[in-house]
Amino acid sequence: TSLWLLSFLLRSSALRQKGCLEKTKVEAEAELQVDGEEVVYADFQSGQEVWTLPEFLGPFPSSTVRNFYKNAVKGRRLCQDALALWILEEKFPPEVKDAPESTIYPRAEEVLGVENTLICFANHFYPPPVNVNWTKNGLEVTEGVSLSRYYPNKDGTFHQFSSLSFTPQEGDVYACTVEHTALEDPKTRFWEIHEVSGSSAGPAVFCGVGLTLGLLGVATGTFLYVKGQQFN
DSSP: OEEEEEEEOTTSSEEEEEEEESSSSOOEEEEEEETTEEEEEEETTTTEEEEOSOGGGOOOOTTTSTTHHHHHHHHHHHHHHHHHHHHHHHTSOOOOOBOOEEEEEESSOOOTTSOEEEEEEEEEEBSSOOEEEEEETTEEEOTTEEEOOOEEOTTSOEEEEEEEEEOOOTTOEEEEEEEOTTOSSOEEEEEEOOOOOSSSHHHHHHHHHHHHHHHHHHHHHHHHHHHHHHHO
């Protein structure tokens, strides 16, 4: 059971989201988004606000997020009190859950023997978070694996990324398995490494050969046509 509040700041594209959940690893959530991008969130475990803006953008206007973490702590307490009261009044309210959609893809174009990153993207799930496991050729992989924090969508659901550093080798099969409370069984997506060329030279050679043969054909046809006209 959970309670979430979305609030839009006037005269801006900023969105504040606060929420709390019962009986989950996620105690509460508070963050600020601008144009759909997360700017800052409250890390209740470390007791501070965490800025996620790229450094080159510089500091965000302090007036917009003045006392952000302090207000987030107050909001968490109020949210938990309101959630407890609502549960008491409703007497076992139905639990809302949305199962995640997932997909797997490489960060860059695959080249055999060149290090790359596989990304497992889980989207539109509720409540957060998801758990993601990786395998290579059926064996569990833990080295080179990372899991992002979850991020909110505008519809109240969440999305989350997991990544795996890997070096493509022909025939290898990778899989990411997503676990969530809304899924009866974990959802697995596979990525198989097929023969990948280290460059585009092969297609270029075939294209060049085809073009050459085509030009030879045209030249031969033209020569025969001219000869035929001479004999006529």
